[in-house]
Amino acid sequence: MKKLIFSVLLCCVAIVAxxxxxxxxxxxxxxxxxxxxDYLYYYYDKFGExxxxxxINEGFSCDNxxxxxxxxxxxxxxxxxxxxxGPATSGIASNDFRDGDKMVYCxxxxxxxxxGTTSKSAQMSPHYMLGTTIGDMLRQATDFKxxxxxxxxxxxxxxxxxxxxxxxxFWYDKSVAGFVTSSYYMDKLPDYVVKFNKQxxxxxxxxxxxxxxxxxxxxDMAEAIMKAEKLGQNGTTDMLCVSISSTDAISHQTxxxxxxxxxxxxxxxxxxxxxxxxxxxxxxxxxKDGYLLFxxxxxxxxxxPNTQREHKLVGGSWDKTATLRQVNEALSKxxxxxxxxxxASVGFSLYLDHAFLAQNNLxxxxxxxxxxxxxxxxxxxxxxxxxxxxxxxxxxxxxxERIINGYYKGRSGDIYAVAxxxxxxxxxxxxxxxxxxxxxxxxxTHIPLIFMGWNVKPGKTNxxxxxxxxxxxxxxxxxxxxxDASTGNPIVEVVDQK
Numbered sequence: 001m002k003k004l005i006f007s008v009l010l011c012c013v014a015i016v017a018x019x020x021x022x023x024x025x026x027x028x029x030x031x032x033x034x035x036x037x038d039y040l041y042y043y044y045d046k047f048g049e050x051x052x053x054x055x056i057n058e059g060f061s062c063d064n065x066x067x068x069x070x071x072x073x074x075x076x077x078x079x080x081x082x083x084x085x086g087p088a089t090s091g092i093a094s095n096d097f098r099d100g101d102k103m104v105y106c107x108x109x110x111x112x113x114x115x116g117t118t119s120k121s122a123q124m125s126p127h128y129m130l131g132t133t134i135g136d137m138l139r140q141a142t143d144f145k146x147x148x149x150x151x152x153x154x155x156x157x158x159x160x161x162x163x164x165x166x167x168x169x170f171w172y173d174k175s176v177a178g179f180v181t182s183s184y185y186m187d188k189l190p191d192y193v194v195k196f197n198k199q200x201x202x203x204x205x206x207x208x209x210x211x212x213x214x215x216x217x218x219x220d221m222a223e224a225i226m227k228a229e230k231l232g233q234n235g236t237t238d239m240l241c242v243s244i245s246s247t248d249a250i251s252h253q254t255x256x257x258x259x260x261x262x263x264x265x266x267x268x269x270x271x272x273x274x275x276x277x278x279x280x281x282x283x284x285x286x287x288k289d290g291y292l293l294f295x296x297x298x299x300x301x302x303x304x305p306n307t308q309r310e311h312k313l314v315g316g317s318w319d320k321t322a323t324l325r326q327v328n329e330a331l332s333k334x335x336x337x338x339x340x341x342x343x344a345s346v347g348f349s350l351y352l353d354h355a356f357l358a359q360n361n362l363x364x365x366x367x368x369x370x371x372x373x374x375x376x377x378x379x380x381x382x383x384x385x386x387x388x389x390x391x392x393x394x395x396x397x398x399x400x401e402r403i404i405n406g407y408y409k410g411r412s413g414d415i416y417a418v419a420x421x422x423x424x425x426x427x428x429x430x431x432x433x434x435x436x437x438x439x440x441x442x443x444x445t446h447i448p449l450i451f452m453g454w455n456v457k458p459g460k461t462n463x464x465x466x467x468x469x470x471x472x473x474x475x476x477x478x479x480x481x482x483x484d485a486s487t488g489n490p491i492v493e494v495v496d497q498k
Contacts, residue, residue: 021479024454026232026291027138027239028282029161029474031078032271033154033248034437035297037065037446042257043268051276055295059452060494061460067299067445068466069405070416071347071438075106076406077298077467078160078243083131084471084486086405091130092160093411094346100410101355103344104128107156109184116180116189116197117173124155124171125184126164131485133163134471134478135239140165141480142236147229150241151179151222153209157243157298167229170221172214177204179221192228196221210253212270214246219274223281232286237478242278243298244271251301251435258303259433292454292477296470297447301435302422315422318380320345322427327374334370335362341371347425347438349413350384368414375417382418390416399440405487451494461493 040056047053067077069086071094079085079092087093092106107124114122135148150162150169162169168186170179170193178197181189189197200217208214222242225231231238247267254263282291308315324342331341337360343353352371357364368386375384385393390403395418403416419425421441437444449470455477468488475482476490 023237023478024290024292025237026282026286027134027237027474027478028291028293029082029134029239029241030275030293030295031081031157031161031241031243032295032297032448033074033157033243033245034251034299034301034435035247035448036256036300036443037063037297037448039257039268040448043265043272046265046269047272048276050279051272051274053272054276054279055450055452058458059295059450060456060458060497062449062463062465062491062494063460064462065296065447065449065465066442066467067447068402068468070402070440071349071406072299072440072444073347073438074154074248074298075156075160078157079106079129079131080467081296081298081470082133082135082161082163082241083129083483084468084475084488085131085483086468086487087408087412088405089131089485089487091128091408091411093406093408094349095156096346097408097411098344098351098413099128103346107159109182112182112184114173114180115183115186116178116193117176119173119175119180121155121173121175122171122180122182124159124182126159126162127184129160129164132483133161134474134483135161135241136163136165137475137480137483138237138239138478139163141478145234145236147231147234147238148241149225149229149231149239150243151218151225152243153214153218153245154243157245158241161241161243168225170225172208172217174205174207177202177206190228192224193221196224209245210249212246212250212267214249215244215267215270216274218242218244218246219278223278226281226285232290247271248301253434255304255307255433255435256301258307259435260307261433289454292456292474293452294450294470294474295452296449299437300442300444300447301437302424302439302441302443304433304435305422305424305428306430306433308422313422314420316380316420317424317426317428318378318417318419319427320417320425323375323378324350327371330374331367331370335360335367337362341367344413346413348417348419350415350417351413352415364414372415375415378417380420380423382420385416385418387412387414387416402440402445455497456494457497459493459497461491463493465491
Protein backbone atom coordinates (compact mmCIF):
# COMPACT_ATOMS: atom_id res chain seq x y z
CA MET A 1 0.00 0.00 0.00
CA LYS A 2 2.79 2.37 0.91
CA LYS A 3 4.46 1.61 -2.40
CA LEU A 4 1.23 2.40 -4.22
CA ILE A 5 0.80 5.74 -2.44
CA PHE A 6 4.44 6.61 -3.10
CA SER A 7 4.01 5.77 -6.80
CA VAL A 8 0.90 7.96 -7.02
CA LEU A 9 2.74 10.83 -5.37
CA LEU A 10 5.61 10.46 -7.83
CA CYS A 11 3.17 10.57 -10.73
CA CYS A 12 1.55 13.70 -9.34
CA VAL A 13 4.94 15.38 -8.99
CA ALA A 14 5.83 14.36 -12.55
CA ILE A 15 2.52 15.72 -13.88
CA VAL A 16 2.99 19.04 -12.06
CA ALA A 17 6.57 19.31 -13.30
CA UNK A 18 5.57 18.59 -16.88
CA UNK A 19 2.77 21.19 -16.64
CA UNK A 20 5.12 24.00 -15.71
CA UNK A 21 5.46 26.75 -18.30
CA UNK A 22 8.72 26.37 -20.19
CA UNK A 23 10.65 29.61 -20.56
CA UNK A 24 14.29 30.56 -21.09
CA UNK A 25 16.31 31.89 -18.19
CA UNK A 26 16.99 35.17 -19.98
CA UNK A 27 15.60 37.13 -22.92
CA UNK A 28 18.01 39.47 -24.69
CA UNK A 29 16.91 42.06 -27.21
CA UNK A 30 19.58 43.81 -29.29
CA UNK A 31 18.65 46.79 -31.47
CA UNK A 32 21.22 48.19 -33.92
CA UNK A 33 20.39 51.80 -34.74
CA UNK A 34 20.14 52.47 -38.50
CA UNK A 35 21.06 48.96 -39.61
CA UNK A 36 19.95 48.12 -43.14
CA UNK A 37 18.97 44.48 -43.73
CA ASP A 38 21.56 44.14 -46.51
CA TYR A 39 24.42 44.88 -44.08
CA LEU A 40 24.07 41.26 -42.93
CA TYR A 41 25.26 40.11 -46.33
CA TYR A 42 27.35 43.04 -47.53
CA TYR A 43 29.69 42.65 -44.54
CA TYR A 44 29.33 38.87 -44.14
CA ASP A 45 32.73 37.99 -45.64
CA LYS A 46 34.41 40.54 -43.36
CA PHE A 47 32.77 39.34 -40.17
CA GLY A 48 34.85 37.09 -37.95
CA GLU A 49 33.71 33.83 -36.38
CA UNK A 50 31.47 33.72 -33.36
CA UNK A 51 29.79 37.11 -33.75
CA UNK A 52 27.43 38.17 -36.50
CA UNK A 53 28.21 35.02 -38.50
CA UNK A 54 27.16 32.89 -35.55
CA UNK A 55 23.91 34.83 -35.32
CA ILE A 56 23.23 34.46 -39.05
CA ASN A 57 24.18 30.77 -39.22
CA GLU A 58 22.66 29.58 -35.94
CA GLY A 59 19.65 31.86 -35.92
CA PHE A 60 16.30 32.07 -37.67
CA SER A 61 16.18 35.12 -39.94
CA CYS A 62 13.08 37.00 -41.05
CA ASP A 63 14.59 38.33 -44.26
CA ASN A 64 11.59 40.43 -45.26
CA UNK A 65 11.14 42.31 -42.00
CA UNK A 66 9.65 45.77 -42.62
CA UNK A 67 8.60 48.83 -40.67
CA UNK A 68 4.90 49.28 -41.41
CA UNK A 69 4.62 52.96 -40.47
CA UNK A 70 6.22 56.35 -40.96
CA UNK A 71 8.16 58.16 -39.55
CA UNK A 72 10.98 55.62 -39.55
CA UNK A 73 13.02 57.14 -36.71
CA UNK A 74 14.75 55.99 -33.53
CA UNK A 75 12.21 56.71 -30.80
CA UNK A 76 9.35 55.18 -32.77
CA UNK A 77 11.40 52.14 -33.78
CA UNK A 78 12.54 51.27 -30.27
CA UNK A 79 9.03 51.69 -28.90
CA UNK A 80 7.46 49.67 -31.72
CA UNK A 81 9.85 46.71 -31.43
CA UNK A 82 9.06 46.18 -27.77
CA UNK A 83 5.38 47.25 -27.65
CA UNK A 84 4.30 45.62 -30.92
CA UNK A 85 2.63 48.95 -31.67
CA GLY A 86 3.25 51.70 -34.19
CA PRO A 87 2.65 55.38 -33.36
CA ALA A 88 -1.12 55.02 -33.91
CA THR A 89 -1.43 53.05 -30.66
CA SER A 90 1.90 53.50 -28.83
CA GLY A 91 1.63 57.30 -28.83
CA ILE A 92 5.33 57.70 -29.68
CA ALA A 93 4.67 59.74 -32.84
CA SER A 94 8.33 60.60 -33.51
CA ASN A 95 11.49 61.51 -31.61
CA ASP A 96 9.80 64.89 -31.06
CA PHE A 97 6.10 65.58 -31.35
CA ARG A 98 3.35 67.96 -30.30
CA ASP A 99 1.83 67.71 -26.84
CA GLY A 100 -0.92 70.26 -26.45
CA ASP A 101 0.47 73.59 -27.63
CA LYS A 102 4.17 72.71 -27.43
CA MET A 103 6.71 70.38 -29.01
CA VAL A 104 8.22 67.79 -26.68
CA TYR A 105 10.90 65.11 -26.81
CA CYS A 106 9.62 61.53 -26.61
CA UNK A 107 11.20 60.80 -23.20
CA UNK A 108 11.17 64.24 -21.58
CA UNK A 109 9.78 64.17 -18.06
CA UNK A 110 10.32 67.26 -15.89
CA UNK A 111 8.66 65.48 -12.95
CA UNK A 112 11.76 63.30 -12.45
CA UNK A 113 15.36 64.12 -11.66
CA UNK A 114 18.64 62.83 -13.00
CA UNK A 115 20.48 60.19 -11.00
CA GLY A 116 24.25 60.21 -11.38
CA THR A 117 24.14 63.65 -13.03
CA THR A 118 22.60 67.08 -12.59
CA SER A 119 22.10 67.44 -16.31
CA LYS A 120 18.58 67.92 -17.63
CA SER A 121 19.44 65.21 -20.15
CA ALA A 122 18.59 62.68 -17.44
CA GLN A 123 15.11 64.02 -16.67
CA MET A 124 13.65 61.18 -18.68
CA SER A 125 11.03 58.44 -18.41
CA PRO A 126 8.71 56.36 -20.63
CA HIS A 127 5.57 58.26 -19.56
CA TYR A 128 4.65 59.36 -23.12
CA MET A 129 4.60 55.72 -24.28
CA LEU A 130 1.02 54.46 -24.03
CA GLY A 131 1.65 50.75 -24.51
CA THR A 132 3.35 48.14 -22.37
CA THR A 133 6.45 46.27 -23.54
CA ILE A 134 7.68 42.68 -23.65
CA GLY A 135 9.43 43.30 -20.34
CA ASP A 136 6.29 44.73 -18.74
CA MET A 137 4.28 41.67 -19.75
CA LEU A 138 7.03 39.34 -18.52
CA ARG A 139 7.11 41.15 -15.18
CA GLN A 140 3.33 40.80 -14.86
CA ALA A 141 3.42 37.11 -15.76
CA THR A 142 6.07 36.38 -13.11
CA ASP A 143 4.41 38.41 -10.34
CA PHE A 144 7.10 41.05 -10.96
CA LYS A 145 9.90 38.67 -10.00
CA UNK A 146 11.55 38.98 -13.43
CA UNK A 147 14.28 41.59 -13.66
CA UNK A 148 14.19 43.88 -16.70
CA UNK A 149 16.92 46.35 -17.66
CA UNK A 150 17.65 48.60 -20.63
CA UNK A 151 20.99 50.09 -21.68
CA UNK A 152 22.16 52.32 -24.53
CA UNK A 153 24.07 55.49 -25.18
CA UNK A 154 20.87 57.26 -26.31
CA UNK A 155 18.35 57.74 -23.52
CA UNK A 156 15.32 56.84 -25.69
CA UNK A 157 17.04 53.66 -26.83
CA UNK A 158 17.37 52.48 -23.22
CA UNK A 159 14.10 53.80 -21.78
CA UNK A 160 11.48 52.84 -24.34
CA UNK A 161 12.58 49.20 -24.80
CA UNK A 162 12.79 48.58 -21.04
CA UNK A 163 9.20 49.72 -20.53
CA UNK A 164 7.20 51.20 -17.67
CA UNK A 165 7.88 48.68 -14.90
CA UNK A 166 11.57 48.06 -15.62
CA UNK A 167 14.01 47.65 -12.76
CA UNK A 168 16.33 50.09 -14.45
CA UNK A 169 17.42 51.85 -17.62
CA PHE A 170 20.85 53.40 -18.09
CA TRP A 171 22.12 55.77 -20.77
CA TYR A 172 25.34 57.70 -21.35
CA ASP A 173 25.86 61.28 -20.23
CA LYS A 174 29.04 62.75 -21.72
CA SER A 175 29.04 65.57 -19.14
CA VAL A 176 29.92 63.01 -16.45
CA ALA A 177 31.58 60.49 -18.76
CA GLY A 178 29.39 57.67 -17.58
CA PHE A 179 26.03 55.95 -17.50
CA VAL A 180 23.19 57.64 -15.64
CA THR A 181 19.50 57.11 -14.99
CA SER A 182 16.55 59.03 -13.54
CA SER A 183 14.52 59.02 -10.34
CA TYR A 184 11.75 57.29 -12.27
CA TYR A 185 13.73 54.08 -11.69
CA MET A 186 15.83 54.61 -8.57
CA ASP A 187 17.19 57.15 -6.09
CA LYS A 188 20.86 56.39 -6.60
CA LEU A 189 23.09 54.58 -9.07
CA PRO A 190 23.86 50.96 -8.15
CA ASP A 191 27.39 50.40 -6.89
CA TYR A 192 28.30 48.41 -9.99
CA VAL A 193 27.33 51.34 -12.26
CA VAL A 194 29.36 53.74 -10.14
CA LYS A 195 32.31 51.35 -10.35
CA PHE A 196 31.89 50.93 -14.11
CA ASN A 197 31.86 54.70 -14.60
CA LYS A 198 35.02 55.13 -12.54
CA GLN A 199 36.81 52.50 -14.62
CA UNK A 200 35.59 54.03 -17.87
CA UNK A 201 38.57 55.77 -19.51
CA UNK A 202 36.56 58.22 -21.60
CA UNK A 203 36.97 61.89 -20.78
CA UNK A 204 34.16 64.28 -19.88
CA UNK A 205 32.76 65.88 -23.00
CA UNK A 206 33.80 63.00 -25.27
CA UNK A 207 30.79 61.61 -27.09
CA UNK A 208 31.06 57.85 -27.72
CA UNK A 209 27.84 58.04 -29.73
CA UNK A 210 29.76 59.36 -32.74
CA UNK A 211 32.65 56.89 -32.41
CA UNK A 212 32.97 53.12 -32.83
CA UNK A 213 34.04 52.72 -29.19
CA UNK A 214 30.46 53.63 -28.29
CA UNK A 215 29.57 50.09 -29.36
CA UNK A 216 32.17 48.65 -26.99
CA UNK A 217 31.20 50.70 -23.95
CA UNK A 218 27.53 49.76 -24.43
CA UNK A 219 28.18 46.02 -24.57
CA ASP A 220 30.59 46.30 -21.64
CA MET A 221 27.91 48.06 -19.60
CA ALA A 222 25.35 45.43 -20.63
CA GLU A 223 27.71 42.70 -19.46
CA ALA A 224 28.24 44.54 -16.17
CA ILE A 225 24.48 44.71 -15.58
CA MET A 226 24.07 41.05 -16.48
CA LYS A 227 26.75 39.92 -14.02
CA ALA A 228 25.86 42.24 -11.14
CA GLU A 229 22.12 41.55 -11.34
CA LYS A 230 22.75 37.83 -11.98
CA LEU A 231 20.38 37.93 -14.92
CA GLY A 232 19.27 34.46 -15.94
CA GLN A 233 20.15 33.11 -12.49
CA ASN A 234 17.23 34.41 -10.45
CA GLY A 235 14.90 31.43 -10.67
CA THR A 236 12.69 33.13 -13.24
CA THR A 237 13.01 34.66 -16.71
CA ASP A 238 14.83 37.98 -16.80
CA MET A 239 15.24 40.42 -19.70
CA LEU A 240 18.05 42.65 -20.94
CA CYS A 241 17.42 45.25 -23.66
CA VAL A 242 20.62 46.43 -25.37
CA SER A 243 20.64 49.15 -28.01
CA ILE A 244 23.65 50.20 -30.07
CA SER A 245 23.52 53.89 -30.97
CA SER A 246 26.90 54.64 -32.58
CA THR A 247 25.96 52.93 -35.83
CA ASP A 248 23.32 55.60 -36.40
CA ALA A 249 25.33 58.66 -35.45
CA ILE A 250 28.31 57.60 -37.55
CA SER A 251 26.11 56.81 -40.56
CA HIS A 252 24.46 60.22 -40.30
CA GLN A 253 27.88 61.85 -40.45
CA THR A 254 29.68 59.74 -43.01
CA UNK A 255 27.05 57.62 -44.76
CA UNK A 256 26.29 54.00 -45.54
CA UNK A 257 28.72 51.52 -47.12
CA UNK A 258 28.05 53.26 -50.45
CA UNK A 259 29.80 56.43 -49.25
CA UNK A 260 33.51 57.10 -49.84
CA UNK A 261 34.74 56.66 -46.26
CA UNK A 262 35.29 53.47 -44.25
CA UNK A 263 33.58 54.70 -41.07
CA UNK A 264 30.48 52.58 -41.56
CA UNK A 265 32.57 49.49 -42.10
CA UNK A 266 34.64 50.23 -39.01
CA UNK A 267 31.63 50.53 -36.72
CA UNK A 268 29.95 47.37 -38.03
CA UNK A 269 33.13 45.33 -37.73
CA UNK A 270 33.49 46.69 -34.19
CA UNK A 271 29.92 45.52 -33.59
CA UNK A 272 30.89 42.07 -34.86
CA UNK A 273 33.86 41.78 -32.50
CA UNK A 274 31.98 43.12 -29.49
CA UNK A 275 28.90 41.01 -30.02
CA UNK A 276 31.09 37.89 -30.06
CA UNK A 277 32.45 38.86 -26.64
CA UNK A 278 28.90 39.47 -25.44
CA UNK A 279 27.72 36.10 -26.77
CA UNK A 280 30.62 34.44 -24.93
CA UNK A 281 29.55 36.16 -21.71
CA UNK A 282 25.97 34.98 -22.19
CA UNK A 283 27.14 31.43 -22.86
CA UNK A 284 29.23 31.45 -19.71
CA UNK A 285 26.59 32.92 -17.39
CA UNK A 286 23.36 31.46 -18.74
CA UNK A 287 24.39 28.66 -21.09
CA LYS A 288 23.90 28.46 -24.86
CA ASP A 289 20.44 26.97 -24.52
CA GLY A 290 19.43 29.15 -21.59
CA TYR A 291 18.70 32.42 -23.35
CA LEU A 292 16.45 33.61 -26.15
CA LEU A 293 18.03 36.41 -28.15
CA PHE A 294 16.78 38.55 -30.99
CA UNK A 295 18.62 41.17 -33.00
CA UNK A 296 16.89 43.81 -35.10
CA UNK A 297 17.05 47.52 -35.98
CA UNK A 298 14.90 50.54 -35.21
CA UNK A 299 15.06 51.63 -38.86
CA UNK A 300 17.39 51.35 -41.84
CA UNK A 301 19.02 54.18 -43.81
CA UNK A 302 19.04 55.83 -47.22
CA UNK A 303 22.18 56.17 -49.32
CA UNK A 304 23.38 59.73 -49.80
CA PRO A 305 22.04 61.49 -52.93
CA ASN A 306 25.51 62.67 -53.92
CA THR A 307 26.66 59.05 -53.97
CA GLN A 308 23.53 58.03 -55.85
CA ARG A 309 24.07 60.64 -58.57
CA GLU A 310 27.71 59.64 -59.00
CA HIS A 311 26.47 56.19 -60.02
CA LYS A 312 23.46 57.42 -62.05
CA LEU A 313 21.00 56.18 -59.43
CA VAL A 314 17.82 57.84 -58.21
CA GLY A 315 17.76 60.06 -55.15
CA GLY A 316 17.93 63.67 -54.17
CA SER A 317 16.98 66.22 -51.56
CA TRP A 318 13.97 68.36 -50.79
CA ASP A 319 14.61 71.85 -49.40
CA LYS A 320 11.79 71.70 -46.89
CA THR A 321 12.63 75.05 -45.33
CA ALA A 322 12.37 76.87 -48.65
CA THR A 323 9.15 75.03 -49.53
CA LEU A 324 7.42 75.91 -46.27
CA ARG A 325 8.43 79.53 -46.69
CA GLN A 326 6.88 79.55 -50.16
CA VAL A 327 3.72 77.81 -48.96
CA ASN A 328 3.38 80.31 -46.11
CA GLU A 329 3.57 83.15 -48.61
CA ALA A 330 0.93 81.52 -50.82
CA LEU A 331 -1.41 80.93 -47.87
CA SER A 332 -0.96 84.50 -46.63
CA LYS A 333 -1.97 85.76 -50.04
CA UNK A 334 -4.92 83.38 -50.41
CA UNK A 335 -6.45 84.00 -46.98
CA UNK A 336 -5.46 87.67 -46.64
CA UNK A 337 -3.69 87.13 -43.33
CA UNK A 338 0.08 87.51 -43.01
CA UNK A 339 1.72 85.00 -40.72
CA UNK A 340 3.44 81.72 -40.17
CA UNK A 341 0.89 79.05 -40.98
CA UNK A 342 3.30 76.20 -40.20
CA UNK A 343 5.02 76.41 -36.82
CA ALA A 344 6.91 73.09 -36.82
CA SER A 345 8.01 70.16 -38.93
CA VAL A 346 9.52 66.85 -37.91
CA GLY A 347 10.88 65.01 -40.90
CA PHE A 348 8.07 64.79 -43.44
CA SER A 349 5.37 65.55 -40.87
CA LEU A 350 4.19 69.17 -41.06
CA TYR A 351 2.46 71.01 -38.22
CA LEU A 352 0.03 73.90 -38.75
CA ASP A 353 -0.08 76.62 -36.10
CA HIS A 354 -3.53 75.93 -34.65
CA ALA A 355 -3.40 78.91 -32.28
CA PHE A 356 -2.58 81.30 -35.14
CA LEU A 357 -5.42 79.89 -37.24
CA ALA A 358 -7.91 80.21 -34.37
CA GLN A 359 -6.84 83.74 -33.54
CA ASN A 360 -7.49 84.77 -37.13
CA ASN A 361 -10.74 82.79 -37.52
CA LEU A 362 -9.20 80.68 -40.29
CA UNK A 363 -10.83 77.34 -41.07
CA UNK A 364 -8.26 74.61 -40.54
CA UNK A 365 -9.77 72.34 -43.17
CA UNK A 366 -9.61 75.10 -45.79
CA UNK A 367 -6.03 75.90 -44.84
CA UNK A 368 -4.99 72.24 -45.00
CA UNK A 369 -6.55 71.85 -48.44
CA UNK A 370 -4.82 74.98 -49.74
CA UNK A 371 -1.47 73.96 -48.23
CA UNK A 372 -1.71 70.48 -49.76
CA UNK A 373 -2.52 72.01 -53.16
CA UNK A 374 0.69 74.07 -52.94
CA UNK A 375 2.79 71.13 -51.74
CA UNK A 376 1.62 69.02 -54.65
CA UNK A 377 3.38 71.48 -56.95
CA UNK A 378 6.78 70.63 -55.41
CA UNK A 379 8.75 68.42 -57.85
CA UNK A 380 10.60 66.51 -55.09
CA UNK A 381 7.32 65.28 -53.61
CA UNK A 382 5.02 62.57 -54.90
CA UNK A 383 2.13 64.22 -53.10
CA UNK A 384 1.01 65.57 -49.73
CA UNK A 385 -1.68 64.01 -47.56
CA UNK A 386 -4.07 65.21 -44.88
CA UNK A 387 -3.33 62.71 -42.10
CA UNK A 388 -7.01 62.36 -41.24
CA UNK A 389 -7.90 61.60 -44.86
CA UNK A 390 -4.99 59.26 -45.59
CA UNK A 391 -7.28 56.26 -45.98
CA UNK A 392 -8.66 57.68 -49.22
CA UNK A 393 -5.43 59.16 -50.55
CA UNK A 394 -4.51 58.24 -54.13
CA UNK A 395 -1.40 56.33 -53.12
CA UNK A 396 -0.17 52.73 -53.22
CA UNK A 397 -1.51 50.77 -50.27
CA UNK A 398 2.07 50.25 -49.06
CA UNK A 399 2.52 53.98 -48.47
CA UNK A 400 -1.05 54.72 -47.38
CA GLU A 401 -0.97 52.12 -44.61
CA ARG A 402 2.31 53.48 -43.30
CA ILE A 403 0.89 56.97 -42.99
CA ILE A 404 -2.22 55.68 -41.18
CA ASN A 405 -0.19 53.44 -38.83
CA GLY A 406 2.10 56.36 -38.02
CA TYR A 407 -0.59 58.87 -37.11
CA TYR A 408 -1.56 59.72 -33.54
CA LYS A 409 -4.06 62.56 -33.34
CA GLY A 410 -2.80 65.51 -31.31
CA ARG A 411 0.83 64.38 -31.45
CA SER A 412 1.50 63.84 -35.14
CA GLY A 413 1.45 66.69 -37.65
CA ASP A 414 -1.48 67.78 -39.81
CA ILE A 415 0.01 67.01 -43.22
CA TYR A 416 2.39 64.30 -44.38
CA ALA A 417 4.67 65.13 -47.31
CA VAL A 418 5.33 62.03 -49.41
CA ALA A 419 8.79 62.45 -50.92
CA UNK A 420 10.15 60.55 -53.88
CA UNK A 421 12.22 57.45 -53.10
CA UNK A 422 15.65 58.13 -51.60
CA UNK A 423 14.99 61.84 -50.98
CA UNK A 424 16.30 63.66 -47.92
CA UNK A 425 14.09 66.28 -46.24
CA UNK A 426 16.70 69.03 -46.41
CA UNK A 427 18.97 70.57 -49.02
CA UNK A 428 22.05 68.33 -49.30
CA UNK A 429 25.19 70.22 -50.23
CA UNK A 430 27.89 68.93 -52.59
CA UNK A 431 30.62 67.05 -50.72
CA UNK A 432 28.33 65.83 -47.94
CA UNK A 433 28.01 62.02 -47.84
CA UNK A 434 26.05 61.32 -44.67
CA UNK A 435 22.91 59.17 -44.61
CA UNK A 436 19.43 59.72 -43.20
CA UNK A 437 16.13 57.93 -42.60
CA UNK A 438 12.50 58.67 -41.87
CA UNK A 439 10.62 57.94 -45.09
CA UNK A 440 8.46 55.14 -46.51
CA UNK A 441 10.87 53.56 -49.02
CA UNK A 442 12.58 50.16 -48.48
CA UNK A 443 15.97 51.80 -47.84
CA UNK A 444 14.51 53.10 -44.56
CA THR A 445 12.03 50.32 -43.78
CA HIS A 446 13.82 47.02 -44.54
CA ILE A 447 15.61 45.83 -41.40
CA PRO A 448 17.09 42.60 -40.01
CA LEU A 449 15.28 40.41 -37.50
CA ILE A 450 17.08 37.28 -36.31
CA PHE A 451 16.20 35.01 -33.39
CA MET A 452 18.83 32.77 -31.77
CA GLY A 453 19.13 30.48 -28.78
CA TRP A 454 16.40 28.86 -26.70
CA ASN A 455 13.96 26.82 -28.83
CA VAL A 456 15.23 28.40 -32.07
CA LYS A 457 16.40 26.29 -35.01
CA PRO A 458 18.47 27.73 -37.88
CA GLY A 459 16.44 28.85 -40.86
CA LYS A 460 14.79 31.79 -42.54
CA THR A 461 11.59 33.08 -44.08
CA ASN A 462 11.04 35.56 -46.88
CA UNK A 463 7.40 36.02 -45.95
CA UNK A 464 6.52 39.63 -45.14
CA UNK A 465 6.85 40.31 -41.44
CA UNK A 466 6.67 43.70 -39.78
CA UNK A 467 8.20 45.63 -36.93
CA UNK A 468 5.10 45.21 -34.77
CA UNK A 469 5.28 41.40 -35.05
CA UNK A 470 8.47 41.21 -32.97
CA UNK A 471 6.93 41.70 -29.52
CA UNK A 472 3.97 39.32 -30.06
CA UNK A 473 6.42 36.68 -31.31
CA UNK A 474 8.63 36.88 -28.22
CA UNK A 475 5.60 36.96 -25.93
CA UNK A 476 4.10 33.92 -27.64
CA UNK A 477 7.36 32.02 -27.13
CA UNK A 478 7.32 33.00 -23.46
CA UNK A 479 3.62 32.12 -23.07
CA UNK A 480 2.75 35.60 -21.84
CA UNK A 481 0.14 38.04 -23.11
CA UNK A 482 1.13 40.36 -25.96
CA UNK A 483 1.69 44.02 -24.94
CA ASP A 484 -1.45 46.10 -24.35
CA ALA A 485 -1.27 48.32 -27.47
CA SER A 486 0.13 45.67 -29.79
CA THR A 487 -1.28 45.38 -33.31
CA GLY A 488 1.15 42.75 -34.59
CA ASN A 489 0.96 38.98 -34.92
CA PRO A 490 3.32 36.21 -33.80
CA ILE A 491 5.65 35.02 -36.54
CA VAL A 492 4.53 31.40 -36.70
CA GLU A 493 7.71 30.13 -38.36
CA VAL A 494 9.57 31.13 -35.18
CA VAL A 495 6.96 30.35 -32.55
CA ASP A 496 6.03 26.90 -33.89
CA GLN A 497 9.55 25.51 -34.05
CA LYS A 498 9.87 22.28 -32.09
